[in-house]
Amino acid sequence: MKIAGQISIDDVPKMYPLLSRAVNPQYGEKGTRVVEVAGVRFGGDRPVVIGGPCAVESHEQTVGLAHAVKRAGGDMLRGGAYKPRTSPHDFQGSGLEGLCILSIAREQTGLPIVTEVMDPRLVGEVAKVADMLQVGSRNMHNYTLLAEVGRARKPILLKRGMSASLCEWLGAAEYIAKQGNLDIVLCERGIRGFPSGEYSRYVLDLNVIPAAKMLTFLPIIVDPSHATGVSAMVEPASRAALEMGSHGLLIEVADFSLGVPRCDGLQAIDATALARIVKFAYAHGVSVREPAQVG
Amino acid sequence: MKIAGQISIDDVPKMYPLLSRAVNPQYGEKGTRVVEVAGVRFGGDRPVVIGGPCAVESHEQTVGLAHAVKRAGGDMLRGGAYKPRTSPHDFQGSGLEGLCILSIAREQTGLPIVTEVMDPRLVGEVAKVADMLQVGSRNMHNYTLLAEVGRARKPILLKRGMSASLCEWLGAAEYIAKQGNLDIVLCERGIRGFPSGEYSRYVLDLNVIPAAKMLTFLPIIVDPSHATGVSAMVEPASRAALEMGSHGLLIEVADFSLGVPRCDGLQAIDATALARIVKFAYAHGVSVREPAQVG
Amino acid sequence: MKIAGQISIDDVPKMYPLLSRAVNPQYGEKGTRVVEVAGVRFGGDRPVVIGGPCAVESHEQTVGLAHAVKRAGGDMLRGGAYKPRTSPHDFQGSGLEGLCILSIAREQTGLPIVTEVMDPRLVGEVAKVADMLQVGSRNMHNYTLLAEVGRARKPILLKRGMSASLCEWLGAAEYIAKQGNLDIVLCERGIRGFPSGEYSRYVLDLNVIPAAKMLTFLPIIVDPSHATGVSAMVEPASRAALEMGSHGLLIEVADFSLGVPRCDGLQAIDATALARIVKFAYAHGVSVREPAQVG
């Protein structure tokens, strides 16, 4: 049967030659391109743990959490200044003010910052503050934005679209790479499936980790917060992701003493749980299981 | 069980008050807001049929097809000048030149034009030529683009994201509406499901048509070309969509005597099949089944 | 990438040689094997409409509905005596008593009966009453049952599993055919997808109809009641199914004056709506669109 738009995964190297393991033999069968973000090394000798609030809500909240993430042993701070929300009437993030707060949090803690950018016209502005730019799940297919962040000369965290095939995800990464920027870290964050909403927010798709590693040399991390949507699942899902070969974790952390977060509080964990995850990450990392690394 | 990010469909009117039937009683239980595009009326007394090439490839191809669509009885011309492709190395559309060709095709045939815009910075430029701006499936969650087209004062064709819930789709439309532009036509184009790729490209989800009509007063049309991905299915799927209550169709048409289209040829039909669909649309339209219309 | 268990749809004729169009050229490219059930012809010159209650609850309810289906122009009576329910503590059907009631309903109306059998040990007993045996969606993969009904020398209505690929569905039919029984009618009844539960019960997958017709000569009908799960969608979905090429419909009908049905009342329609569907079926059937039939 002839169907439009079908791509076999084995034909895809020609779709993403810049990022394909098959086309770039210098990485060998298992080598990873290490992506450095202000000294933090994705794909290096141990998994990276990124923690922080879903949204930057206030100076107190974000700077406080940054210190907590630092104390827990986290490597980087996450936090959204621009938030993609299902309704335009919901809180859309604190914008520029949020970027300033993130900047202060970095100054006080030394943690590099990853934050989302959604508007191609704001890439320059966000890149002034962020150490790493995040392209969110809803914008994975936004090729205009991908090309723009590709020109930004900052490392990019590229989340998987919530129903993107692996081929589409690698194609999206290739849009960034085509602009000369190969400092890309992939991030699995759960896919939409029939169980979505019954007992978890999305379906955590760990199979994609070894599959992605077979096809590309880019590092890949996991966001267990969105992938589960349930605070109590975040810690076991973090361990599972690392065992499956994830090069790191992106985790939403909240200080529940400040009240319920304005965004996605049901999937946040506290700093104590984060510290246990960091400890696990150090002890059980990818490096132990996959010694060969190519820089 | 508490899961982050869950929305019940019955709670959503507050997420899209501008477009919710429940919040806007002037449309009654069944009334549709008629969206006019240069004399073509979506949600009016008969379904609208839009035909044309997937991508504008050449003057000859597009102008020729415009005449063929006109002769077949089509109401509007579609054609992509900017094409979102999975790989950045594939043909990305002919851009400005394509817009010029569409302009000529309209001049010669009188058919209004709908064409996709992907870059918020190009909305003004595309809006100079297009009678209706299309936001494609891959950009349904691109809130930056949605706000920009909302400010463009042109009618918008908003395709459903390939795995968007109905709530997310209406939320996306609300981003446009919030800028003061309520001239929005929804377009179902197939969703991703387990059968995708086995015997059709996507799963044609006709249930969403009556569901959307219960929740909003916006007109809704169907793209049977992408929803099936198989030329032989396009005609029966068109009839099925109209019987399910679709206010129109967006169909890819090719002139196979010119060779295989550069993009998605396996889902295109010829002008003869389009003419049969137009005839069916005139005879079996929504107006027959749902007499009450609110303008 | 090598993955266990993968089957290309183009390789499948060898998986179901008895039912494959490619292997049985006597049916040509479009011919259908007509399956006769007590004079009712599936795949014949017009679509078949089957109506009746979800479950046989009482003599009054079922016999009353049988008369209503008859008056509405329906061809056959459906009704479950054995009901597969998610919980063992729910009403499981009226069993033997239900079969007796169905028998009386047939005697009074002349409508042939289709009813579900779940236990291979009861096939003989159910076959004494039923004119056609239904294998339900939950038992499509129950190969023991399939072989047993294949030996029963009664026509079989084989519902698609709620997440069965087309290949798996045809393989299930082949289990019946292998026992010498080729009187099989396929029935699409909605598939599980991410929208299940948001605005409809399942996703009505009409693309599978033309796809199945390309691969096999068996007739195929649609159950719009389960596929939508919403009474108001059943009538438009019935029309859509017929336009897509369905050879018939299996519809749940209720007499709401008797109170709410014990099972799936939200997806039932009344006899007046059924009569409209019958009228549409007679006027717009597959025969009009696909004249060539092979018996």
Place this chain on the structure above:
Amino acid sequence: MKIAGQISIDDVPKMYPLLSRAVNPQYGEKGTRVVEVAGVRFGGDRPVVIGGPCAVESHEQTVGLAHAVKRAGGDMLRGGAYKPRTSPHDFQGSGLEGLCILSIAREQTGLPIVTEVMDPRLVGEVAKVADMLQVGSRNMHNYTLLAEVGRARKPILLKRGMSASLCEWLGAAEYIAKQGNLDIVLCERGIRGFPSGEYSRYVLDLNVIPAAKMLTFLPIIVDPSHATGVSAMVEPASRAALEMGSHGLLIEVADFSLGVPRCDGLQAIDATALARIVKFAYAHGVSVREPAQVG
């Protein structure tokens, strides 16, 4: 919107009262019912590892593999004598002869046996040999079979249907429990989703493990072989499953020196990999993370 057949996960305790944690407070918030199979304890102080061939093909193959599983430290032997295959023309298992071979393998190694039963009329026969009866994914909704194995007084391994909701899965278990048999072990084996077939066979759904533990006290294990369909993924998926809280693993093992297995060879691992998984299971088991156990 009113949709037939909808069940909220929080309403389900009344659907499976025998197995619901909420209805059976003796298990507390985290306690597991230990299911014993000839001395092997599911839900006990360390995870259980079951290994063996997909299908029993020959005495040499199965007895050889049983010894290899034993040497690798495995707790139980798996092996199919009756195989559910998509096509009736494929190898259907060796039946009675296969049961005999399994019996010999147990005698020689002392490993208890789990094997699938598909026909309710064969439950007694299979139960004579098997220490634990497996109900496969395709028969999860086969309520006739579930009731029959419930009467068999043998522990049951109940695989999740490939698109079963958690509620449906627990409902299926309740059918067994209703017959007085509470010795049930759940087994997640991958679900059908859009990535199925692109880079893995099914989607490994680990989120269901903590979710199931919140709702029921039954032990739950994972089949990483089917859930991935790719040999190279089985070992990391096994570790991931254990970190997510799985009480054990069901793994397909092959002796590749004997040639390619007749069934699903692409997802089998060798005994050396099994030994590494066993070692991991002993060191990192659920007991470490969830000390409280209720028998």
